[in-house]
Every structure is written in C-alpha cells, then in structure tokens.
Amino acid sequence: xxxxxxxxxxxxxxxxxxxxxxxxxxxxxxxxxxxxxxxxxxxxxxxxxxxxxxxxxxxxxxxxxxxxxxxxxxxxxxxxxxxxxxxxxxxxxxxxxxxxxxxxxxxxxxxxxxxxxxxxxxxxxxxxxxxxxxxxxxxxxxxxxxxxxxxxxxxxxxxxxxxxxxxxxxxxxxxxxxxxxxxxxxxxxxxxxxxxxxxxxxxxxxxxxxxxxxxxxxxxxxxxxxxxxxxxxxxxxxxxxxxxxxxxxxxxxxxxxxxxxxxxxxxxxxxxxxxxxxxxxxxxxxxxxxxxxxxxxxxxxxxxxxxxxxxxxxxxxxxxxxxxxxxxxxxxxxxxxxxxxxxxxxxxxxxxxxxxxxxxxxxxxxxxxxxxxxxxxxxxxxxxxxxxxxxxxxxxxxxxxxxxxxxxxxxxxxxxxxxxxxxxxxxxxxxxxxxxxxxxxxxxxxxxxxxxxxxxxxxxxxxxxxxxxxxxxxxxxxxxxxxxxxxxxxxxxxxxxxxxxxxxxx
Numbered sequence: 001x002x003x004x005x006x007x008x009x010x011x012x013x014x015x016x017x018x019x020x021x022x023x024x025x026x027x028x029x030x031x032x033x034x035x036x037x038x039x040x041x042x043x044x045x046x047x048x049x050x051x052x053x054x055x056x057x058x059x060x061x062x063x064x065x066x067x068x069x070x071x072x073x074x075x076x077x078x079x080x081x082x083x084x085x086x087x088x089x090x091x092x093x094x095x096x097x098x099x100x101x102x103x104x105x106x107x108x109x110x111x112x113x114x115x116x117x118x119x120x121x122x123x124x125x126x127x128x129x130x131x132x133x134x135x136x137x138x139x140x141x142x143x144x145x146x147x148x149x150x151x152x153x154x155x156x157x158x159x160x161x162x163x164x165x166x167x168x169x170x171x172x173x174x175x176x177x178x179x180x181x182x183x184x185x186x187x188x189x190x191x192x193x194x195x196x197x198x199x200x201x202x203x204x205x206x207x208x209x210x211x212x213x214x215x216x217x218x219x220x221x222x223x224x225x226x227x228x229x230x231x232x233x234x235x236x237x238x239x240x241x242x243x244x245x246x247x248x249x250x251x252x253x254x255x256x257x258x259x260x261x262x263x264x265x266x267x268x269x270x271x272x273x274x275x276x277x278x279x280x281x282x283x284x285x286x287x288x289x290x291x292x293x294x295x296x297x298x299x300x301x302x303x304x305x306x307x308x309x310x311x312x313x314x315x316x317x318x319x320x321x322x323x324x325x326x327x328x329x330x331x332x333x334x335x336x337x338x339x340x341x342x343x344x345x346x347x348x349x350x351x352x353x354x355x356x357x358x359x360x361x362x363x364x365x366x367x368x369x370x371x372x373x374x375x376x377x378x379x380x381x382x383x384x385x386x387x388x389x390x391x392x393x394x395x396x397x398x399x400x401x402x403x404x405x406x407x408x409x410x411x412x413x414x415x416x417x418x419x420x421x422x423x424x425x426x427x428x429x430x431x432x433x434x435x436x437x438x439x440x441x442x443x444x445x446x447x448x449x450x451x452x453x454x455x456x457x458x459x460x461x462x463x464x465x466x467x468x469x470x471x472x473x474x475x476x477x478x479x480x481x482x483x484x485x486x487x488x489x490x491x492x493x494x495x496x497x498x499x500x501x502x503x504x505x506x
Contacts, residue, residue, distance in 0.1 A: 145178015402474025
C-alpha cells in the first residue's frame with residue numbers, strides 16, 4: 001500500500017511537505033527536462049554540413065526545454081483526468097447512497113454527479129465549470145476516440161485543450177468514427193504539429209466527412225443565442241450578441257448604412273465610431289430622430305435613405321449619454337472630486353472616477369444611495385420581518401450580498417434567487433436568514449448536495465468533498481480603501497451597535 005501523508009505524524013508530514021516543495025521547485029524541473037529531451041531525441045547522427053554555431057546550439061537547447069515543458073504538462077493533465085474520473089465516481093456513489101435513503105423520485109433541480117463534480121473542482125481551482133465539464137467528458141467517455149485521446153495525453157503527444165476540443169466534436173458522432181478523426185486532426189505537417197488554423201480546418205472537415213447529418217445536428221444543438229456586456233479596464237464597454245447569422249449580418253449592414261449616411265451628411269466621426277453609436281443608441285433611445293417615434297414596423301424596415309432624410313440633422317443625436325439608470329458605487333470623496341478612486345458598476349466592471357462623475361451629471365440621472373459600513377465595506381442591515389420576502393427585503397439583501405453568496409461565484413445578486421439559509425419554516429423569512437444564490441447554487445443547497453450554515457453575516461458551505469468555504473457580504477469599498485478591511489462581524493444583528501444612517505459611499 002502506498003504511504004499516505006495523512007497517516008504520518010505532524011512533524012513527519014511537515015518535513016515531507018518542505019522536502020517535496022523544494023524538490024518540485026529546484027530538482028524536478030531539470031530532471032523532467034532531461035528525461036523528455038532524451039525521449040524526444042531523434043537519434044540521427046550529426047553530419048558535418050549540419051554543424052551548428054554556438055548560438056544555434058544554445059537556442060536549440062532552450063527550445064527543447066519549452067518542448068519538454070509542454071509535453072510534461074500533457075502527461076500531468078492525463079494524471080489529472082484520471083483523478084477527475086475517480087472523483088466523479090466517488091461523488092456519484094455518495095449521491096446514489098443518499099438518493100436511495102430519500103425513497104422518492106428526484107425533485108426538479110436535482111444536481112447530477114457530473115455537475116456536482118464540475119462545481120466542486122471549479123470552486124477549489126477557479127476553473128470555469130464548462131471547462132471542467134469538457135475535461136470530465138474526456139476523462140469518463142468510453143468511446144474509442146476518447147480512449148485514443150487519453151493515450152496520446154499520457155505520451156505527451158497532444159495538449160489538453162486540443163484533446164477536449166476533439167472530444168466535444170466527437171460527442172455527436174458515431175463512436176467508430178473517433179480514432180480516424182483524431183488521427184486526421186493531429187497528424188503532423190512538414191514534420192511539425194499542425195497549426196491552430198490547420199487543426200481546426202482538419203477537425204471540421206473530418207467531422208463533416210464522417211457524418212454530415214450528425215454534424216448538422218451538432219451545430220444546431222450547440223447554437224446558443226444570447227447577449228452579455230462587460231466593461232474593459234480602459235472604461236470602454238463590450239456588448240456581445242449571439243444570434244442567427246442572417247440577423248447579425250443584416251443588423252451590421254443596417255448599422256453600416258446608417259453610419260455612411262451620417263458621414264455623407266457631414267458627420268466628422270469615423271465609421272467605426274458611428275456604427276457603434278448607431279447600435280447602442282438604437283437600443284437605448286430608439287431611432288435617433290424624435291419625429292420617427294411611434295412609426296410602424298414597416299416604416300422601421302424602410303430603406304435607410306428614406307429614413308435618414310437629408311437636411312434633418314438627425315445624425316447630431318447619435319452618441320448621446322444615457323441617464324444613470326444603473327447602480328454605480330461611488331465613494332463620497334470621489335463624487336465631490338476630492339479623490340479619484342475607481343467606481344464599480346455592479347456585475348459589469350469598473351470605471352474611472354472621471355467617467356463616474358460624467359454619468360452622475362448626465363441629464364436625467366438619479367442617484368441611489370448605498371449605505372455601507374466604513375470599516376468592513378458591507379452594506380448595512382435592516383431588520384425586517386414578513387411572511388414572504390417583500391420587494392424592499394429583496395432589494396436590501398441584494399445590496400448586502402452584491403453577488404451570489406456561493407464560494408467563488410460572481411453572478412450579480414439581482415440575477416440570483418432569494419434563498420432561506422435555514423430552510424423555512426425552520427428558519428424565519430427575514431433579511432438575517434436570506435441570501436442571494438445563483439440558481440445552480442440554490443439547487444445545491446435546496447437538495448442537500450452542499451449544506452449551508454448561517455452564522456451572523458457569514459455563510460458556511462460544505463461540499464461533497466468535505467471542503468468548507470466561508471462567504472461574507474460584499475465589501476463595497478474593496479479597492480478603494482488603503483487599509484485592509486476588518487473581518488465581517490458574525491454577531492447577531494440585535495447585538496450590533498447603532499450605526500450612522502448615511503456613511504459613504506452612496
């Protein structure tokens with residue numbers, strides 16, 4: 001039996017840990033590099049006309065180190081896949097035993113073993129759940145193609161990314177097609193691995209050739225329409241819209257036509273800026289010409305030349321600033337111009353102090369004050385009791401939590417469920433027993449996959465692997481203050497001292 005670290009005394013475990021860390025940092029890299037260089041040796045004798053300069057020899061040696069590292073990562077990834085498969089099996093066994101004890105059909109929202117495994121690994125490592133699900137599929141699939149990919153990983157002959165990419169394409173194809181597609185996508189070209197572009201081309205062509213009908217079904221099933229936005233560090237935002245190709249092309253052509261019409265009538269801005277303003281202004285305000293409000297759908301679809309009438313100077317309305325209809329967290333000192341601390345748009349990102357002040361001063365902007373504890377940055381609690389959560393209670397809990405209260409989750413609280421930490425009717429319906437939980441995490445709690453315990457402001461989660469994670473209310477001053485925040489209080493609300501009703505920010 002292998003010796004396990006936890007079977008040793010604390011002193012032995014500490015010594016072994018220090019020795020292992022030293023070996024990993026200083027000895028193993030050089031040893032692995034030498035081993036993989038030996039494995040990669042082509043054994044061809046050097047010819048006189050192939051003599052290399054010292055600089056070429058040095059460059060080749062460093063290149064071999066890079067190759068060795070990539071190959072070593074693949075081997076380690078193969079080991080990780082084996083552990084991932086065993087973790088999934090353990091979690092499934094635990095869930096089957098617990099489900100048998102329930103003695104009833106699985107309720108809606110029940111979380112299966114695959115999703116539990118993905119969320120467990122994602123919480124522990126920070127990897128995205130979709131990425132973990134892709135690795136899990138590769139680790140557990142019993143098809144010939146998946147087995148071939150795992151063998152190649154064990155030899156260091158393919159990267160984990162490419163292996164997962166191929167496996168995701170093989171999932172909708174007949175199993176017998178797998179090995180041929182793997183070989184077609186990964187075969188070398190000019191004695192070198194295929195480039196990313198060639199790899200994608202080969203994989204697409206091989207999948208289409210293997211089963212055209214299945215490939216078409218796969219594309220239809222994987223199409224996901226949606227839209228999301230984020231703020232870049234430079235204060236600009238990115239709006240991503242995924243829709244049917246014909247709609248996207250038509251929308252861009254119309255935006256381009258409107259932008260060109262504006263340029264033709266004298267607007268000095270470049271076409272890229274105008275296209276961006278056309279798209280965002282149409283979403284925010286409708287058509288830029290006020291006389292067009294209330295037009296029929298047939299009028300909206302009219303040719304651009306008919307809508308953008310010359311002489312109306314409609315284009316001067318493009319690029320207007322919106323009123324601040326979203327919550328923006330602005331420290332008081334920033335609002336009055338004393339400091340230039342960055343300001344947060346919850347769930348979207350951060351903007352500069354100057355940008356935040358511009359938003360606050362836009363016509364029609366309404367300020368929403370968010371009172372927070374100046375020491376911890378936590379939104380202040382208000383004791384409210386009711387049989388059902390009221391809109392005021394929901395708004396308060398969302399302000400306190402900021403995001404989902406599950407470990408590592410950043411979904412904005414406004415898009416989460418309001419969940420009783422101690423299930424009703426055993427727990428009261430009040431803000432001290434309610435937290436925001438993203439629907440998957442809500443299901444984890446509701447069905448007992450991950451038990452939750454509330455202690456004051458702290459929410460403690462226990463995962464299937466027995467890991468404990470503590471989450472606290474959002475620190476709205478994080479990144480603004482210079483001093484580190486105090487640990488959030490876990491005292492009952494009744495024991496709290498009186499608080500200033502209007503501390504910053506607002």
